[in-house]
Amino acid sequence: MIDRYHLRYFLAVVDTGNFSRAAAACNVSQPTLSVGIAKLEKSLGRPLFARTNRRVAMTDAGADLLAHARTIEAGFAAAERAVAGAAVARTLRLGVLSTTPRRWIERFLSTQADRIEIVEGNERELRARLGRGRIDAALTILRDGGGRAVLTEGYSLALAATHPLAGRALIRAEELAHEPMIVRRHCELLSETSRFFTARGVRPFFPARTVSDDRALAYVRARLGITIMPDGFRESGVVRVPLDGFDATREIGVVVAPHADARTLEPALAALTDAIARDADGG
Structure with missing residues (x-):
């Protein structure tokens, strides 16, 4: 038989990724939580977590249980709020x-x-x-x-509004051979962008590397360099110009x-x- 506290312990481990943090979240000791998880696994006849010294990972059985556990717990919580006369907080x-x-x-x-x-x-x-x-x-x-x-969007160059190329309708990669470029390290097309410029003999100087698009735009506005970004990024002081041949969307x-x-x-x-x-x- 599965008790509600079994599912609460299970979800706490999933959400925290750690037995000690899960125990703290449930206001129980770690041994108590571990015993509860063991009882749940025994009841189901399958291990729910693969335990190592460094981390806890769900097994296939754990993944199968997860969606059901969240639905059941959400139902319990909604029922408690309804009986108490409280509005259901989502x-x-x-x-x-x-x-x-x-x-x-x-x-x-x-x-x-x-x-x-x-x-x-x-x-x-x-x-x-x-x-x-x-x-x-x-x-x-x-x-x-x-x-x-x-929406579907493309990628284009981001340049400062005062950049000499800012008024162009289209820019060729070869024209950027001596332009410093800002590297958006988290860009999903980072490898493709690098190959695009390398294939055209463009190996620019990189004055900054960042995982923040707001910071990348600030660098562009300050004329530290230019960069390639999805077209949805539009900011004051920055203009967007298509790059010839770069047709990714x-x-x-x-x-x-x-x-x-x-x-x-x-x-x-x-x-x-x-x-x-x-x-x-x-x-």
């Missing part, structure tokens, strides 16, 4: 691709009354969190037609986690989609 755990403009999320958050938890990460990290039930939905790159498409959309109730999330996800569409239209 929290959307939203994963956000780190290479998306901050304006999109600012616009979205300004429309929301419910609680929102933002979890940033790259595409691989967000997909892993979706699969493990650690987030409910993610704004990320879509591949193979999965998820709800929001990405499709941005929303992916809902397997455990999540898409109908419950729909109002918030529709607002997110609308916020991005309005920004893309310049509204």
